Amino acid sequence: MTEMPLSGGRITPGVVRVGNTVRRPTSAVSGFVAELLHHLQQQGFNGAPRHLGRDAAGRDVFSYVPGWVPARFQHWDDEQVAAAGALLRAFHDATRGCHLAGPRSVVCHHDVGPNNTVFVDALPVAFIDFDTAAPGDPLEDLGYMCWTWCVSSKAGAPPAHVQATQVRVLAAAYGLASPERAVLVDAMLERQARNARFWADVQAGSKAVEATAQQISDCIAWSRREHEHTAEHREMFEDALK
Template identity: 40%
Template sequence: MGPTYPARVTEEPLSGGHNAHEVVRIGGTVHRRGDGNTFAVRVLRHLEAVGYPYAPRHLGVDEQGRDMLTYIPGVTTDHPGQRAVGAYALGGRMLRDLHDATAGHALAAGRDCVLHGDPGPFNTIFRAGLPVAFIDWDSCRPGDRLDDLGYLAWTWCVQSQGNVPIDDQARHLRELRDGYGDVGADTLIRAILRRQTELAEVEAANAADPRHGAERRRHAEWAVQWATGDRELFQRHEDVFLAALG
């Protein structure tokens, strides 16, 4: 018999999260070439140690220096029609459990807790319309939990595109807030508006920065339109959202 060779490894490119890094699936693992964010690795290891179920597990580094993570089957979503009854309350609970799991820990560095940093539906895996895990932890950091909650509430519930009725958006916001718990209506409204404004300002600066490539500047221009469009809709119907929150 001739020599035997190891089976060729098949790498399946993955997309769906808001990141600019190489991400591939190899069997039951995800390999991603990140930005050397060792803080994110420490956070994922802590979450595994405390039994937080809504994040991938960090499995080490492969021979190419890429982080290896558990593969979580499912899809991301970009419209309420792709989400099941109970999805918003569960999303709020997932974020609250993350914040509670890191509050008071050294990783929080004296702040409220560790934030995911970008917990939009584009960075959430859904199965049968229900969220099962947050992915893309590159933006995680110590911070104020309302920054995370305001961003989650905005990106999951407020949508100027897609012909989503305002009453439905307000109901989704109430369900998400109730899933998270212990946040007043005015506080949440202000948090959403603050995150929309902050993102629009940051991305406007990126769009005007000649150090960025053309693709990055185009993305920044799109992000400004997204944030300002959603903010205008939210402000126009703020009374509806406030009434829904009670």
Template identity: 35%
Template sequence: MVATLLHEIPLQGGDVTDGVVRVGDTVRRPAGTSTPAVHALLRHLEAAGFDGAPRVLGFDRFGREILTFLPGRTGLRVESASDEALAGLARLLRRFHDATAGFPLTMDGWEGGSNDDKAPEIIGHCDLTPENVIFHQDDPSTPYALIDFDLARPTTRLFDIVTTLRHWAPIADPVDRAPLLRAVDVGARLRLFCDAYGLRPRDRRRLLELARLRFHRSYTVMRTRAAAGGNWAKMWASGAGERIRRATAWLDVHEDELHARLV
């Protein structure tokens, strides 16, 4: 029998977790404190028939978690920055939220982070950056899967939507946006996403208020984590705090026009 040598291919793009590699048709990731909770969630999603997340395959001899590799593209491109892609992401997020129904909403075992004041309704991904959404290789305007659930936790639908729109509308000062999104009509993209998700009118009225609350709390959480060093410290040193402050100021200036689009 001829042994097959599987090479490790580093996977780049994440801000928080180092050491993520592809080995054949699998992904190997360092285990963390939230890994048991994340694995339980991924198994729940598999049982619920949700096909937009990796499957858990166990651990390798180095103690790394083994997940299925999901082929496709990540990041912002012309296609993934389109209105079609944004609406597709809203529908994908809605399916994910619905699929978490019945999963325990206790806060035990999760990484934690900023959150809504209202009681949890679902498990939120809470980190849907462009690097954590997989688009079809042959249909790059269609998102089909979510990855990197390290920051997932019990929350409200609206909080996870706000977190997603922070990156995808985006709710950010133009100076901090990706070039493809620098001149977009943010209000129109907020409305498009909420329509495609099917967000209730009462939640739309609260969306910008919650976005401001999230900015405030995320700033505090990130500053605290940065003090402990590691990748959080690198993110903070790269200007994460200043970007949050600029986003808050931009929202203050444009809140009325954004609210008018939403409601």
């Protein structure tokens, strides 16, 4: 069958679509990802691909999730943001207390941006690309989601008070309790800082990622601008979450 390269991600090269499946090279995390996806299937969580084993070339085989994946970050309406928050909560609940989470609360996806989300009829229905999944705290994912779905430092983005309202919408859809709402902005700032550190490590040569020097430099600068924007409007974001 014809192999169709799937572009858009920079962390894992060599991903292709073959019919109704997705094939990707194995890695050190392949075993964990396969076990996680099997667990999600057993829990009845439908917002993720199924792991179907390996092909003759030794690649991991996953079911292809029909729909569309955004090529870039953009503005989402409240219904889309709420659907993303509810999907994340369902994912976390499906992993809560399982052996894969180890001593942590849940298994986190760690990259739940729109670029790793499948949309059907304009609404997010599934997450893809679980290579960064690992035990963690729900706020790690939720902080990242609030940032990448609701917050933007771009000149053409909605004003900060609109962004703050959407952060509240997402937190409510997730079902975040009041004590955790008080530290959600800290979680957003931490994920922005972590993103800047990640790309700085790539720039220093300690991490291998398919990206040009300019792309790497742009990612560092963007992450820092996002952090500055969130810090500047911190009080507004916090007030919206009260």
